Every structure is written in C-alpha cells, then in structure tokens.
Amino acid sequence: MSVIEVTDLRKSYGGRTVVDGVSFTVDEGEIFGILGPNGAGKTTTVECVEGLRVPDAGRVRVTGLDPVADHQATRRVLGAQLQESELQARLTVREALELYAAFYPRPLDWRPLAERLGLTDRLTTRFAKLSGGQKQRLFIALALIGNPRIVVLDELTTGLDPRARRDTWELIEDIRANGVTVLLVTHFMEEAQRLCDRIAVIDKGRVAALDTPSGLIRRSAGATVISFTPSAPLDEGDLIALPALASAEHKDGRLTLSGTDETVNAVITLLARRHITAHQLRVTDATLDDAFLDLTKTDTADTADTKEAAA
Numbered sequence: 001m002s003v004i005e006v007t008d009l010r011k012s013y014g015g016r017t018v019v020d021g022v023s024f025t026v027d028e029g030e031i032f033g034i035l036g037p038n039g040a041g042k043t044t045t046v047e048c049v050e051g052l053r054v055p056d057a058g059r060v061r062v063t064g065l066d067p068v069a070d071h072q073a074t075r076r077v078l079g080a081q082l083q084e085s086e087l088q089a090r091l092t093v094r095e096a097l098e099l100y101a102a103f104y105p106r107p108l109d110w111r112p113l114a115e116r117l118g119l120t121d122r123l124t125t126r127f128a129k130l131s132g133g134q135k136q137r138l139f140i141a142l143a144l145i146g147n148p149r150i151v152v153l154d155e156l157t158t159g160l161d162p163r164a165r166r167d168t169w170e171l172i173e174d175i176r177a178n179g180v181t182v183l184l185v186t187h188f189m190e191e192a193q194r195l196c197d198r199i200a201v202i203d204k205g206r207v208a209a210l211d212t213p214s215g216l217i218r219r220s221a222g223a224t225v226i227s228f229t230p231s232a233p234l235d236e237g238d239l240i241a242l243p244a245l246a247s248a249e250h251k252d253g254r255l256t257l258s259g260t261d262e263t264v265n266a267v268i269t270l271l272a273r274r275h276i277t278a279h280q281l282r283v284t285d286a287t288l289d290d291a292f293l294d295l296t297k298t299d300t301a302d303t304a305d306t307k308e309a310a311a
C-alpha cells in the first residue's frame with residue numbers, strides 16, 4: 001500500500017523550474033531514497049511532501065491527505081526532521097523531547113525513545129553542547145516523538161564521522177523494523193545502497209531513474225568492469241567491436257573496459273585468440289556510485305555545452 005503519492009509535481013522559484021514533473025510512490029514500511037546532485041530539487045520535493053511548500057502543479061498525498069490543505073492531520077502521520085536553526089541553543093535534550101511531545105495527541109514516551117537513541121546520558125545537556133552525532137540523534141528522536149507512520153530524513157548523516165554515520169544507519173534500520181516508513185534524502189551512495197529498498201534518482205528536477213539499488217546498477221551502461229595489463233597492445237578495432245562496451249580507458253599500460261558480462265566474455269575470447277596474456281586481471285561489478293554518475297552524466301555534458309556556448 002502506498003503511503004506517499006507524488007504525481008507530476010512542479011515547482012518554480014522566480015520563474016526558474018526546480019521540480020519539473022516528479023512522480024513516485026512510497027510503499028508502507030519501505031525505506032525510499034531520494035538521491036541526486038546538488039540543486040537537483042530533492043529538498044523542494046520533500047518539502048512539498050511535508051506540506052512546507054505549496055506545489056505550483058501536480059498532486060501530493062500522504063496517507064491520502066493533502067499536506068497543504070490537511071496540514072495538521074499530515075503532521076500527525078508524518079514526522080519531519082528539524083533543521084539545526086529550529087532548536088534553541090539553550091534547550092536541554094530533555095526539554096526538547098518534552099516540548100515536542102506536547103505538540104502531538106499521542107506522542108511516544110520520550111524515555112524509551114531517548115534510551116533507544118543513546119541520549120539518556122545527555123538529557124541535561126544543552127543543544128549547543130551536543131556533538132554532531134548527538135544532535136542528529138536528537139533530530140531523529142524529535143521526528144519520531146509524535147509516533148508517526150512516516151518519517152522524512154533529509155541529509156541526515158552529512159557532516160558526521162564514519163562511525164556516527166554507521167550508528168545512524170543502524171538507527172534508521174531499527175526505525176523501519178518498528179514499522180515506520182522512511183523517506184530519506186541523501187548524497188551518499190553507500191548510504192543509499194545500504195539502506196534503501198528503492199531509490200528515485202532526481203536530476204535537474206526530474207526523476208532520472210527509479211529502481212532498487214541493484215536494479216539501478218544493472219541499468220548502468222558499464223555494470224561490469226574488467227581491467228588488466230596486456231602482454232602486447234590490443235588492436236583498437238578489436239576493442240571497439242566488443243559487444244556492449246560502455247567505455248575503454250588506457251592508463252600506464254593498463255586497460256580498463258566497462259560493459260556487461262557479455263563484454264567480459266568477449267574480452268577473454270579475444271585475448272585467447274590474439275595470444276595475449278592479461279596480467280593482474282580484475283573483474284568487478286559497478287557500484288551505485290558508477291550507476292549514479294552514469295544516470296546523471298548528461299548533467300556534466302550539458303554544463304560543458306552551456307559553458308562552451310557562453311564562451
């Protein structure tokens with residue numbers, strides 16, 4: 001069952017379109033990722049889901065509610081992460097939890113929540129004195145305190161050290177295990193790959209792809225990479241003729257080819273036919289990073305075109 005439905009969402013700022021027909025649905029109980037380069041329109045999209053921005057066109061529903069027209073009802077089902085500026089520096093962790101619990105008709109008991117988020121020994125610490133990881137854990141606690149069905153987490157682990165980031169990932173998995181649907185905005189491929197059931201890649205205000213992390217990788221043109229140092233140079237014509245070849249790169253005598261399993265098999269046959277030995281042969285699968293760059297690569301090409309045109 002879908003708990004979030006976004007259909008043909010559009011939003012412009014001062015005549016500049018930043019969300020240009022975005023559609024996706026989020027199923028109950030999933031961790032749904034929104035991934036995209038800077039300025040792609042991710043935050044604007046989720047702010048429309050949260051009812052913080054009014055769409056210019058399109059339809060947004062959160063458990064059937066219109067987040068703008070039914071804002072109060074939406075707030076009860078959807079917990080949003082606060083921005084740092086929204087909490088007073090002098091507020092203690094306990095005061096923040098009690099204050100935000102008071103906003104909701106059926107809040108969670110903040111004590112076990114604080115315990116689960118590792119905040120129990122920080123209850124009397126003022127917000128300004130918390131570490132980056134502790135602040136993020138408090139933001140998660142405040143997003144969950146209203147006992148929502150859905151939680152929106154935007155760039156949650158930005159600025160955290162690797163350990164705090166991993167701890168936060170475990171928390172997000174824990175939140176989902178408790179039945180909460182998670183809408184996660186992130187820049188980090190590793191985070192998206194590890195946590196998300198499905199990901200919408202947003203680029204220049206549009207959904208460039210929507211799939212599971214492994215589905216996105218499979219779609220990527222260079223899903224498999226083979227690299228080796230050949231004992232003798234390979235003929236360019238032979239390389240170009242390789243099936244499903246996405247890219248070929250020579251560097252310091254080493255050849256790196258990306259494509260599919262079919263490409264790899266053809267390379268091996270070619271090497272045998274030409275009696276060429278492949279030293280230090282490695283075959284690896286592409287990562288979500290590669291898929292992301294592939295899916296959003298027109299971005300760079302367009303930018304280059306624009307620069308050329310402007311020059």
Ligand SMILES: Nc1ncnc2c1ncn2[C@@H]1O[C@H](COP(=O)(O)OP(=O)(O)OP(=O)(O)O)[C@@H](O)[C@H]1O
Pocket residue numbers: 013014018036037038039040041042043044045
């Ligand atoms: N209130 C606003 N007024 C004018 N322009 C805005 C406003 N909010 C966002 N923008 C612009 O809209 C574009 C999309 O912003 P948005 O924050 O939605 O992107 P994003 O994908 O979340 O980016 P980032 O990853 O950098 O946070 C950006 O170019 C941004 O500068």
